[in-house]
Amino acid sequence: MRHIMTQLHSQLNTRAKVVATLERIQQGESLVSLLDPLLNQVSEKDKGFAHELLLGTLRQWWALARIGESLIEHEVTDKGVWAALNIGLYQLLYMDTPDYAAIGETVEAVKQLDKGYGAGLINAILRKVQKNPAKFAKKIEKNHSLPNWLAKQLKQDWGEYYAELGQALRQPAPIFLRVNRKFCSVEDYADILTQQGIGFALVSIGIEKVQTIQLTDAIRITDLPKFAEGWVSVQDKHAQLSAHILASLALDKSLTVLDACTAPGGKLAHLLELDESKTFHVKHQNIAHVIALDSDEKRLQRVSQNLERLQLNQENVQLVCEDATTFQADTQFDVIVLDAPCTATGVIRRHPDIALLRTEEDVGQTAALQANILANCWHNLADNGYLLYITCSMLKAENEDQLQAFLATHKEAQIVDFSLNLPNQIKRDIGYQCLPLHQNDGDGFYYALLQKRG
Numbered sequence: 001m002r003h004i005m006t007q008l009h010s011q012l013n014t015r016a017k018v019v020a021t022l023e024r025i026q027q028g029e030s031l032v033s034l035l036d037p038l039l040n041q042v043s044e045k046d047k048g049f050a051h052e053l054l055l056g057t058l059r060q061w062w063a064l065a066r067i068g069e070s071l072i073e074h075e076v077t078d079k080g081v082w083a084a085l086n087i088g089l090y091q092l093l094y095m096d097t098p099d100y101a102a103i104g105e106t107v108e109a110v111k112q113l114d115k116g117y118g119a120g121l122i123n124a125i126l127r128k129v130q131k132n133p134a135k136f137a138k139k140i141e142k143n144h145s146l147p148n149w150l151a152k153q154l155k156q157d158w159g160e161y162y163a164e165l166g167q168a169l170r171q172p173a174p175i176f177l178r179v180n181r182k183f184c185s186v187e188d189y190a191d192i193l194t195q196q197g198i199g200f201a202l203v204s205i206g207i208e209k210v211q212t213i214q215l216t217d218a219i220r221i222t223d224l225p226k227f228a229e230g231w232v233s234v235q236d237k238h239a240q241l242s243a244h245i246l247a248s249l250a251l252d253k254s255l256t257v258l259d260a261c262t263a264p265g266g267k268l269a270h271l272l273e274l275d276e277s278k279t280f281h282v283k284h285q286n287i288a289h290v291i292a293l294d295s296d297e298k299r300l301q302r303v304s305q306n307l308e309r310l311q312l313n314q315e316n317v318q319l320v321c322e323d324a325t326t327f328q329a330d331t332q333f334d335v336i337v338l339d340a341p342c343t344a345t346g347v348i349r350r351h352p353d354i355a356l357l358r359t360e361e362d363v364g365q366t367a368a369l370q371a372n373i374l375a376n377c378w379h380n381l382a383d384n385g386y387l388l389y390i391t392c393s394m395l396k397a398e399n400e401d402q403l404q405a406f407l408a409t410h411k412e413a414q415i416v417d418f419s420l421n422l423p424n425q426i427k428r429d430i431g432y433q434c435l436p437l438h439q440n441d442g443d444g445f446y447y448a449l450l451q452k453r454g
């Protein structure tokens with residue numbers, strides 16, 4: 001049966017394969033799990049086209065759907081037909097595909113997917129748009145590409161930044177590199193890139209004297225110099241704040257650390273890289289023991305793989321698969337990093353499927369889970385210890401409102417100030433909200449640092 005399905009699938013045109021993928025995303029599957037299987041099914045010459053069509057359509061999904069809705073006279077419930085309509089509109093308004101191919105092959109795709117009943121409708125709408133592309137392009141640019149509930153929430157939370165955010169979130173995100181200080185400095189790695197003719201810019205992460213590398217050339221990550229040897233990783237520049245905020249505390253003792261939601265280990269690896277670095281600017285700090293905790297066994301395996309590639313000492317790192325809402329350690333920790341599960345609205349540029357997958361109900365449920373994890377982590381924190389709370393969300397319910405509620409019931413919790421200095425890193429009463437306001441900005445992250453008064 002599987003063989004027949006694969007055979008059938010291999011007879012589909014590339015657009016039909018993209019439509020089938022978009023249908024599955026609308027049904028709840030993630031882009032991460034579907035992208036490689038899609039690319040493996042299309043011919044070498046079509047890979048770039050399929051990638052652009054899938055990612056681009058997802059980025060503009062809601063704006064395209066609004067154009068479709070304005071032109072459709074009766075309700076369409078078939079998710080595949082919507083996907084086909086959106087890829088057709090995306091080709092006409094964003095790609096340089098010839099119109100006859102954009103329309104003809106998209107109509108053919110719905111027929112191949114046994115959705116021939118949608119063919120007439122798609123053909124009619126695409127032809128209407130084809131007659132006046134400038135009018136529709138203008139309409140689409142003025143709009144944002146967010147579901148209504150999220151647009152409303154972002155407007156409520158970030159009114160003055162909302163217009164910029166709406167535009168930035170429909171663009172691809174820049175690629176930033178984290179250099180493994182165990183092996184070399186950011187500047188030395190930049191020299192290696194220069195020698196190899198790879199385009200980049202050195203940019204501040206928002207902490208004095210701390211720079212990161214923004215790639216300006218498209219290059220396969222595994223082809224980066226010394227990638228396999230662990231000299232470099234891809235990590236958003238705002239994700240790189242975590243280790244540097246903790247380093248700036250300059251704690252003068254051997255630390256026990258809990259990384260409460262650790263997988264796949266990006267922030268933990270960064271912390272260990274700095275700790276093992278010869279150039280680390282905080283003298284006496286060293287990490288005596290780390291518990292790297294996550295409730296997802298599979299994701300936890302990726303932590304060891306990452307630490308392995310980065311050639312980090314794992315002797316003091318204990319991977320634990322447990323629920324952070326109930327986990328109890330034998331000893332209390334000096335430092336807890338709580339990179340909480342969240343709606344991930346801050347990383348929509350990298351994972352545009354989030355704009356289709358998340359619902360308004362998810363926000364409340366996620367905030368409740370975060371509150372439980374935070375409360376339990378706090379129990380595991382030693383007196384005078386520090387807890388760094390992080391999310392890659394832009395919603396106040398998961399960030400400053402969450403912390404506000406926590407502080408109201410934990411009188412021994414004290415806000416610790418730190419300083420970030422980029423225009424899109426916005427100081428709040430508690431912590432900082434980083435927003436991706438412009439195309440070159442880091443992702444939407446929230447950071448708050450607390451200390452437990454002894």
Ligand SMILES: C[S@@+](CC[C@H](N)C(=O)[O-])C[C@H]1O[C@@H](n2cnc3c(N)ncnc32)[C@H](O)[C@@H]1O
Nearest residue numbers: 261262263264265266267295296323324339341
């Ligand atoms: C934002 S990700 C962490 C990213 C990670 N800190 C990094 O820098 O690579 C959140 C993680 O929380 C984990 N998680 C979700 N619910 C959890 C729970 N109840 N207990 C422990 N981990 C949980 C997820 O499996 C996921 O790996």
